[in-house]
Amino acid sequence: MSDVTMRVWRGDANGGQFEDYTVTQQEGEVVLDVIHRIQATDAPDLACRWNCKAGKCGSCAAEINGKPRLMCMTRMDQLPEGPVTITPMKTFPIIRDLVTDVSFNYAQAEKVPALLPPPMPADGYRMFQQDVERGQEFRKCIECFMCQDVCHVIRDHEDNKQYYAGPRFFIRYAELEMHPLDTNDRRDLIREEMGLGYCNITKCCTEVCPEHIKITDNAIIPLKERVVDAQYDPVAWLGRKIRRKTKRSAEEAAVQPAP
Amino acid sequence: MTAVGSSTKVVLGGTRGGPDVATLRQDRWWVQPVVTVSILTAFVIYSTWAAFQNKNYYVGFDRDLISPFYSPCLATSCEAGASNSGFLIHTPGWFSPALLILIFPLGFRLTCYYYRRSYYRAFWWSPPACAVSDAHASYSGETKFPLIMQNLHRYFFYAGLVFNVLLTYDAIRAFRQPGLGFGVTVGTLVLVTNATLLWLYSLSCHACRHLCGGQVRSFAQHPWRHKFWKFVTPLNAKHMNFAWASLVFVALTDVYIRLVASGAITDYKLF
Ligand code: SF4
Ligand code: SF4
Numbered sequence: 001m002s003d004v005t006m007r008v009w010r011g012d013a014n015g016g017q018f019e020d021y022t023v024t025q026q027e028g029e030v031v032l033d034v035i036h037r038i039q040a041t042d043a044p045d046l047a048c049r050w051n052c053k054a055g056k057c058g059s060c061a062a063e064i065n066g067k068p069r070l071m072c073m074t075r076m077d078q079l080p081e082g083p084v085t086i087t088p089m090k091t092f093p094i095i096r097d098l099v100t101d102v103s104f105n106y107a108q109a110e111k112v113p114a115l116l117p118p119p120m121p122a123d124g125y126r127m128f129q130q131d132v133e134r135g136q137e138f139r140k141c142i143e144c145f146m147c148q149d150v151c152h153v154i155r156d157h158e159d160n161k162q163y164y165a166g167p168r169f170f171i172r173y174a175e176l177e178m179h180p181l182d183t184n185d186r187r188d189l190i191r192e193e194m195g196l197g198y199c200n201i202t203k204c205c206t207e208v209c210p211e212h213i214k215i216t217d218n219a220i221i222p223l224k225e226r227v228v229d230a231q232y233d234p235v236a237w238l239g240r241k242i243r244r245k246t247k248r249s250a251e252e253a254a255v256q257p258a259p
Numbered sequence: 260m261t262a263v264g265s266s267t268k269v270v271l272g273g274t275r276g277g278p279d280v281a282t283l284r285q286d287r288w289w290v291q292p293v294v295t296v297s298i299l300t301a302f303v304i305y306s307t308w309a310a311f312q313n314k315n316y317y318v319g320f321d322r323d324l325i326s327p328f329y330s331p332c333l334a335t336s337c338e339a340g341a342s343n344s345g346f347l348i349h350t351p352g353w354f355s356p357a358l359l360i361l362i363f364p365l366g367f368r369l370t371c372y373y374y375r376r377s378y379y380r381a382f383w384w385s386p387p388a389c390a391v392s393d394a395h396a397s398y399s400g401e402t403k404f405p406l407i408m409q410n411l412h413r414y415f416f417y418a419g420l421v422f423n424v425l426l427t428y429d430a431i432r433a434f435r436q437p438g439l440g441f442g443v444t445v446g447t448l449v450l451v452t453n454a455t456l457l458w459l460y461s462l463s464c465h466a467c468r469h470l471c472g473g474q475v476r477s478f479a480q481h482p483w484r485h486k487f488w489k490f491v492t493p494l495n496a497k498h499m500n501f502a503w504a505s506l507v508f509v510a511l512t513d514v515y516i517r518l519v520a521s522g523a524i525t526d527y528k529l530f
């Protein structure tokens with residue numbers, strides 16, 4: 001098979017540059033295989049993260065020809081002719097070469113108010129299949145953080161990281177808000193502190209998700225509509241005033257400890 | 260509101276890796292924005308022109324066809340027969356009746372989640388395509404005026420439903436051929452297709468999906484709303500297709516009726 005140039009970004013917080021490595025392609029290889037071969041031959045100090053090589057751990061996320069992708073799931077023979085550029089995820093601080101510091105995401109994860117079920121009824125909690133299925137899609141997330149990486153809200157505007165949970169956590173909020181046994185109401189929190197309004201539904205998160213989660217259609221837009229219910233819909237507001245409000249306020253929800 | 264306690268703080272300003280360029284993509288990411296800009300610009304130019312024409316929007320002789328841009332015709336300046344509601348707003352003769360109503364379909368489409376995605380990308384370049392830099396230095400998304408008004412989408416959805424009912428009525432009226440009885444012409448099929456596409460566009464709307472059932476926490480406790488939700492969810496997945504199809508077709512409908520009304524073509528009777 002033919003030779004291919006792998007243009008890999010090498011560097012750390014002090015700066016870096018592209019290095020070209022010419023390798024012979026082998027049948028059926030994925031980008032991660034080639035990176036491993038470069039490590040074995042030309043550059044033993046090339047840093048990259050990986051674990052499962054099966055698209056399930058989310059560690060090997062990087063940008064291939066400018067787009068966030070899992071290195072272990074990107075076949076070499078499906079890339080266009082010419083040099084293949086491999087860069088670290090752009091949105092997170094660099095540690096070294098292809099390895100970034102994704103702790104922004106852990107900080108956001110800690111902020112998610114946990115599920116708060118009502119007191120256990122005498123015959124135990126019950127959940128029906130249709131409600132179990134609803135959140136199933138969101139539980140497929142492998143935390144590769146490529147959706148966070150591609151999201152222009154923080155990719156192109158570092159400052160927004162203070163106010164923005166990001167698509168990966170919007171699906172977590174959506175899952176909780178659609179949970180039949182949850183009594184927390186996170187709608188004000190999502191609007192005021194998690195920055196749902198910053199998302200302009202341009203759907204790049206959905207485009208890159210390796211688990212094909214319909215992040216925008218099934219999580220973000222339903223959350224935006226819930227915020228409209230809570231904040232911008234006078235009919236719903238009146239309805240709530242008339243019926244007794246049983247949901248907890250965002251303030252109460254916000255102080256619930258994470259698990 | 261109480262801030263959430265979290266031990267891991269968000270640290271800003273870390274050095275990023277990779278080259279500092281707008282994008283490393285080499286594929287033709289600009290094709291999609293170019294197509295969007297072309298179609299939407301063409302539509303805006305045509306519909307503005309059509310809305311100001313104030314003629315050739317109604318065929319009343321042997322046919323009963325009205326352009327969707329002019330229905331419901333609510334002005335006293337409407338052509339004879341075009342309006343069949345008793346309610347008329349007093350307007351001078353030069354005033355185009357389209358201007359009274361177009362704000363509703365326009366607002367519906369402007370605040371539509373799908374069109375928002377498209378014009379934020381294609382016109383505002385925020386971002387022009389995935390992993391291509393935002394063209395603006397600062398960004399507040401839909402958190403401030405005027406874009407916070409996008410949250411009014413569901414009201415335009417309600418208004419859209421009223422329009423769908425009226426345009427369906429127009430489509431039924433199109434089977435009538437005054438003086439000849441009933442029949443089907445190309446014009447009838449055009450109006451029926453137009454109304455059908457508009458219904459599909461509305462029923463597949465994200466606000467519709469939410470109001471049908473997406474809103475509830477427990478489907479098990481709301482079996483009917485679950486049924487509605489299951490009905491509109493597959494339509495919702497095709498919202499983009501319905502958005503484009505109904506947009507293009509509504510313009511073509513106006514073109515067709517304009518051609519018939521001006522006498523350029525005759526509306527062919529099928530049976
Ligand atoms: S749809 Fe929203 S969350 Fe997803 S990438 Fe775009 S702006 Fe970010
Ligand atoms: S939602 Fe998809 S893209 Fe985002 S972290 Fe999870 S698996 Fe990755």
Ligand code: FES
Pocket residue numbers: 049050051052053054055056057058059060061070071072073
């Ligand atoms: S190595 Fe686990 S997802 Fe690629």
Ligand code: FES
Pocket residue numbers: 367371372373374412416460461463464465466467498
């Ligand atoms: S019409 Fe497009 S989302 Fe409502």
